Amino acid sequence: MLHWFRRRAEVQRTAEKLYGSVVAAARNPGFYRGMGVPDTPEGRFELVALHLFLMLEGLKGQNAADPELAQRTIEAFVTDMDDCMREMGVGDMVVGKKVKRAAAAFYERASIYRAALAGQGSELEAGIVQYVFEGDGAARDGAARLGHYARAAAELSSKTPFDKLVADGSFARLLKANGAEEVS
Numbered sequence: 001m002l003h004w005f006r007r008r009a010e011v012q013r014t015a016e017k018l019y020g021s022v023v024a025a026a027r028n029p030g031f032y033r034g035m036g037v038p039d040t041p042e043g044r045f046e047l048v049a050l051h052l053f054l055m056l057e058g059l060k061g062q063n064a065a066d067p068e069l070a071q072r073t074i075e076a077f078v079t080d081m082d083d084c085m086r087e088m089g090v091g092d093m094v095v096g097k098k099v100k101r102a103a104a105a106f107y108e109r110a111s112i113y114r115a116a117l118a119g120q121g122s123e124l125e126a127g128i129v130q131y132v133f134e135g136d137g138a139a140r141d142g143a144a145r146l147g148h149y150a151r152a153a154a155e156l157s158s159k160t161p162f163d164k165l166v167a168d169g170s171f172a173r174l175l176k177a178n179g180a181e182e183v184s
Contacts (some may be wrong), residue, residue: 015072019080021163022051022073030175035149036142037132041088045102046109046132050150052077053110057117058157078103117154124150149178 026047032039037047052073059070081102085095109131116124125140125147132146133139152174156165165171 011066011068011072015069015076018055018069018073018163019052019076021166022055022077023048023080025162025166025171026051028172028175030172031146034175035146035178036139037146038134041084042134043132045105048077048080049106049109050113050128050132050146051153052106053113054150054153054157055162056110057114057154058160058162061158074103077106113150117151122147145178149174152178 026044031037031047032043037043056070056073059066078099081099082095085098085102086092090098109127112127112131113124116127125143128143128146128150129135129137129139133143153165153171156170156174160170
């Protein structure tokens, strides 16, 4: 019985660490300065959603895939969205609805990104233009570079734990390789 509690606490700590890595990767200023991602709550949400998707897909690709770890990481995301909404001044009566919409938006994007990464066409870049750049067709260059980054990051995270890639600077190097200024 005690083993179950220890395992659950260990999974929770690991999930929080992974989610912290997701946020750290998404907050790299190179996305905003070098790729032109809007530095707004919506732009930051989109990068967190993209990196959370990449991390979860990476978990699936690793032998130690753990559905409980994935679920706990998503719960950390939902808790963070709740905290962010409250910090932005959203009232208690509305927070739940907005968090539910944010979670639904994440799953919608994850579905689109998953299908796009499975193909070799421009669906990923189209999804990035639609969501990250809010439909701004002039942002095609940034969307193409972010798409290349996402494909390379998905490949890396399927082989190496996400938090290690963030800690060792792999994602920052990917950003630089895809035309973002070096910021780590």
